[in-house]
Amino acid sequence: MPELPEVEVVRAGLAPAVDGARVVGVEVLDGRALKRHVPIVGDDGRGGHGVTLTSEAAAIRAADFERRLTGVVLGAPARRGKFMWIPVVSAGEATHLALLAHLGMSGQMLLRAHEAADDRHVRIRIWIDNPEHGELRLDFADQRLFGSLALDELVATDDGAPGGFVGNGLLRGAGEASAGGAGVAPALIPAQASHIARDPLDPEFNDARWAERLRSRGTGVKALLLDQSLVSGIGNIYADEALWRARLHPETPGRAVGPRKVRELLGHVREVLGQALSEGGTSFDEQYVNVNGQAGYFAHSLNAYGRGGEACPRCGAEISRIPFGGRSSHFCPKCQRQR
DNA sequence: AGCTACACCTGATAGC
DNA sequence: TGCTATCAGGTGTAGC
Known part of the structure; x- marks a missing residue:
């Protein structure tokens, strides 16, 4: 579900x-999350997915x-792609630890009043005490359990640049500063997120290297x-949407996309x-919601994703839906010709 | 190394 | 009503 x-x-x-x-209490309701x-202690030696x-x-x-x-103080949350993490700080200084979160297909991070009733599928409850906002509960809810929380080690980024986006406001777009003034993002990333590339809205993303x-x-x-x-950061929805905008058939081989078209695709x-x-x-x-449980509005703006059988908003041809890796690709067979 | 298939889950919905 | 099949925004790993 949730993409960048x-x-x-x-x-x-x-x-x-x-x-x-400060974290004042933690309750794991379902260890599968x-x-x-x-x-650290009593490691069963079994990790990862599919197990x-x-x-x-x-x-x-x-x-x-x-x-x-329990007892740690949290810092400013950071994100790269679909991974998000909250550094553990001690006396204002970052430690080598972070609370790592991946929402998978159906994960939610919900902020609730301390004694509020549970939402559906809550797997982990974290009680926090904020010096300014008082006592709150941070609930990790996840219907399908493909998401997870973890305490993970922060490691240095291989290029020495900031590990992810940290800001006091919402990121606005490609390489722009945050609305509320950019935080200083340290050159650290959770070990379990260190294998993924930077996302396209990261100022350090290397366009030429990606194109190559x-x-x-x-x-x-x-x-x-x-x-x-x-x-x-890109998932099934935004892949289909970007390809529709770029007029590229999803099965076009990478090497068949010209240099100009690749740059155009990244722009889209x-x-x-x-x-x-x-x-x-x-x-x-109800699967994707913000921290207050509210839905976003972009579903109204989709041109291809989920619109199989409907008319292409650009040319009127019928949008195709074809199998792709156990799910579906949506594209316009007329404006997105295979090349 | 690159690619596919599958495993990990729950729940909504459609069809019989 | 109740069964079964299909589908869903993701990712990691085994195996060819």
């Missing part, structure tokens, strides 16, 4: 509540997560947009991400 714009809406919403707040959390946690292993993780997170890598591959351009090691990616951001992200149902 949705995760950024959540990150920005979390910032005023968590920055400077800690898939990425590796306990079913035994209930014993899940209990070890839960206990470790609760023990180590994309044009060296025989894979379809949609699969390349979704490859988080080439460019992060930035444009669609920026527009979605300004409209609060894309919500089809």
Whole structure:
């Protein structure tokens, strides 16, 4: 579900509540929401996805997560692509630890009053005390459990540039400063997010390098947009939308896209991400919501995604829907010709 | 190295 | 009503 714009809406919403707040309590209701959390003591040696946690292993993780997170002070949340993290600070100084969050397909970070009733699918509750805003509850809810929280080690970025976006307001668009004044992002990134590329709205994103890598591959351009090691933050919705804007067929091999067209595609990616951001992200149902549980409006602005069988807003031809890696690609067969 | 298939989950909806 | 199949915004890993 949540792609870059949705995760950024959540990150920005979390910032005023968590920055400077102390964790006063942690309760793991479902240990499966800690898939990425590796306990220090009693490590079961089983990590990552595609591995079913035994209930014993899940209990070890839960206990470790609760023990180590309780009592810490949190800093300003950061984001790269679809990964988000909140650094653990001590006496105002960053430590080597961060609370890492990935929302997967259905994850939500909800800010609620301390004693508010639970939302559906809450897996982890974190009680925080903010010096300015008082006591709040940060709930991680996730229907499908593809998302997770973890305590993860912060490592140096390989290029020495900031690890991700940190700002007091919502990121506005390609390489722009935040609305509320940019925070100083340290050159650190959680180890588990360090393998993904920078996202297209990161000022340090290397356009030429990306273009070169994309044009060296025989894979379809949609699969390349979704490859988080080439460019992060793009998912099924915005891949389809960017390709529609660029008039590119999703199965066009990377090496068949000319240099000019590749630059154009990147421009469309930035444009669609920026527009979605300004409209609060894309919500089809209750699955994607901001920290207050509210939906975004960008679903009204989609041209291709989810519109199979409808008329192309540009040429009127019928939008096609074809299988793609266990889900679907949506495109206009007339304006997005295979080349 | 690059690519595909699949595993990890729950729930909504459609069709019988 | 109740069963089964299909679909959903993501990612990591096994295996060819």
